[in-house]
Amino acid sequence: xxxxxxxxxxxxxxxxxxxxxxxxxxxxxxxxxxxxxxxxxxxxxxxxxxxxxxxxxxxxxxxxxxxxxxxxxxxxxxxxxxxxxxxxxxxxxxxxxxxxxxxxxxxxxxxxxxxxxxxxxxxxxxxxxxxxx
Numbered sequence: 001x002x003x004x005x006x007x008x009x010x011x012x013x014x015x016x017x018x019x020x021x022x023x024x025x026x027x028x029x030x031x032x033x034x035x036x037x038x039x040x041x042x043x044x045x046x047x048x049x050x051x052x053x054x055x056x057x058x059x060x061x062x063x064x065x066x067x068x069x070x071x072x073x074x075x076x077x078x079x080x081x082x083x084x085x086x087x088x089x090x091x092x093x094x095x096x097x098x099x100x101x102x103x104x105x106x107x108x109x110x111x112x113x114x115x116x117x118x119x120x121x122x123x124x125x126x127x128x129x130x131x132x133x
């Protein structure tokens with residue numbers, strides 16, 4: 001009986017440790033939501049406010065949660081210039097990793113840049129989340 005209790009506690013401990021590690025590394029625990037940003041016609045850019053990068057990781061995560069009047073949006077990470085490729089996103093429950101062109105460390109000021117995927121005369125709106133890793 002004592003061995004069974006010890007085994008059960010050991011298994012429970014492994015589950016708790018693995019769950020806490022998974023949550024700490026999970027990109028579904030987002031950093032910064034953005035709501036109602038205007039996607040201007042004719043590929044004009046819009047940006048979220050600058051935020052400070054918290055880690056030295058080589059990527060950030062983003063996802064679009066809602067689009068109005070458009071079917072997709074191009075997002076990128078900006079720091080006084082584009083520092084990731086363009087990522088074409090549509091509403092999704094999944095995060096997309098956005099890889100930096102080079103190493104940008106802790107304390108770098110970054111923001112999300114956005115534009116309409118298609119050069120059109122339509123104004124759209126986007127909601128989403130970015131995790132500046």
